[in-house]
Amino acid sequence: MRQRRPAHPGSARRRRHAGLALALAVVILGACGCGGSDKSGPAAATETGAPGGMTVTITARTVPKVGTVLVTSQDLVLYVFAPDHHRAITCKGTCLGTWPPLMLPSGSKLAAGAGVKRGLLGSDRDPSGGRVVTYAGWPLYTYTGDVDPGQATGQNLNLNGGLWYVIRPSGLPLIPRS
Numbered sequence: 001m002r003q004r005r006p007a008h009p010g011s012a013r014r015r016r017h018a019g020l021a022l023a024l025a026v027v028i029l030g031a032c033g034c035g036g037s038d039k040s041g042p043a044a045a046t047e048t049g050a051p052g053g054m055t056v057t058i059t060a061r062t063v064p065k066v067g068t069v070l071v072t073s074q075d076l077v078l079y080v081f082a083p084d085h086h087r088a089i090t091c092k093g094t095c096l097g098t099w100p101p102l103m104l105p106s107g108s109k110l111a112a113g114a115g116v117k118r119g120l121l122g123s124d125r126d127p128s129g130g131r132v133v134t135y136a137g138w139p140l141y142t143y144t145g146d147v148d149p150g151q152a153t154g155q156n157l158n159l160n161g162g163l164w165y166v167i168r169p170s171g172l173p174l175i176p177r178s
Contacts, residue, residue, distance in 0.1 A: 060115025074148030095160035136171025
């Protein structure tokens with residue numbers, strides 16, 4: 001019979017510390033958003049995997065102070081930029097650092113989640129390359145000022161050359177009445 005070697009006195013402690021370090025890293029990555037889209041550049045779709053590519057899903061959600069609006073699968077509120085005139089992306093340069101467009105990775109599919117009209121979803125060519133997700137013809141953006149899911153702090157901001165609005169499932173921006 002083979003004799004079992006006693007464990008090194010520090011090995012259990014090292015395994016416990018390694019497990020704690022891994023758990024801490026996961027928490028930190030989740031909290032900083034490092035595991036998802038890069039908020040300093042275009043909002044990359046980190047949606048659900050699907051055969052032949054990923055699926056970018058847009059859903060409707062009720063958000064405090066603005067009502068029911070479009071959001072990503074991570075509950076990031078989506079915005080439209082008034083100068084886009086319901087046609088094409090015009091946010092360029094430093095604007096993109098604050099308002100990353102929701103990108104549709106090559107080979108990905110678009111999906112309409114709860115409350116979203118599939119016929120209004122689309123994509124348009126991004127002047128800097130790739131495709132941007134659109135709704136009712138409006139290019140969709142996220143806002144780096146929204147640090148938590150479900151925030152809409154960019155609503156009605158006049159920033160980077162124009163006004164920014166959340167977008168309703170109807171395809172209309174939420175433009176406040178004067």
